[in-house]
Amino acid sequence: MNIKQILSIVVILSLVLLATYLFAQKSVKSAEVSTATATFKQSAKQPTSVTQKASDGIKVTFVELGSVNCAPCIMMAKIMDEIEKEYDGQVLVRFHDVNSILGRPYAQKYGIRVIPTQVFLDKEGKEYYRHEGFFPKEELVQVLKMRGVE
Numbered sequence: 001m002n003i004k005q006i007l008s009i010v011v012i013l014s015l016v017l018l019a020t021y022l023f024a025q026k027s028v029k030s031a032e033v034s035t036a037t038a039t040f041k042q043s044a045k046q047p048t049s050v051t052q053k054a055s056d057g058i059k060v061t062f063v064e065l066g067s068v069n070c071a072p073c074i075m076m077a078k079i080m081d082e083i084e085k086e087y088d089g090q091v092l093v094r095f096h097d098v099n100s101i102l103g104r105p106y107a108q109k110y111g112i113r114v115i116p117t118q119v120f121l122d123k124e125g126k127e128y129y130r131h132e133g134f135f136p137k138e139e140l141v142q143v144l145k146m147r148g149v150e
Contacts (some may be wrong), residue, residue, distance in 0.1 A: 059123060060147050061092040062140075065106055066116035067099040072134040073116045079137045083144070090149045120146050 064075030064080055077095075084093040098107035098115060106112075110119050113132065120129040120143055129143045141149075 057089050058092045059090050059149050060144050061121040061125070062144070063102070063110070063119040063121065064093070064095045065098050065105075065110055065112050065117060065119065066095070067097050069099065070115050075134055076116050079135070079140065082137065083140065084099065084147075087144065087149055091144060118143070120147075 037073045049130040062080070062083060064076055064092070066076065068074070080093050080095060081142065083091055096103040098104060098112055116133065116135075118135050118140070119127055122128050128147065131140075133144070
């Protein structure tokens with residue numbers, strides 16, 4: 001073997017090792033799923049049904065349509081958790097990952113153009129408000145109050 005062949009083998013092995021390392025790092029990061037992302041994944045499996053809770057005092061269903069891979073959507077996850085805790089019994093919070101097989105029908109159902117999109121449904125399941133993009137909690141709470149959430 002000449003020096004060029006040896007150098008070529010060393011370069012190829014180095015690239016393979018680098019690719020393996022980078023893949024491992026990506027796997028570690030994706031394994032460190034934040035609480036918000038875990039909530040996304042759990043909520044995405046739950047069916048959205050306004051009527052299932054309307055009789056239980058639910059005044060508003062807050063539907064978040066986004067993706068677990070979208071930065072503004074991940075920022076919204078914390079707000080969704082807070083709303084769900086603070087307005088338990090009054091607000092039903094649902095998340096649909098519109099980039100997943102289970103969530104795609106909701107993107108079509110709600111006519112989503114951008115993510116995240118927040119859709120607010122009244123007791124009867126009729127949309128009364130919609131917002132596109134990141135929605136600050138203070139403004140979101142005002143939309144909830146439009147339908148008597150206290």
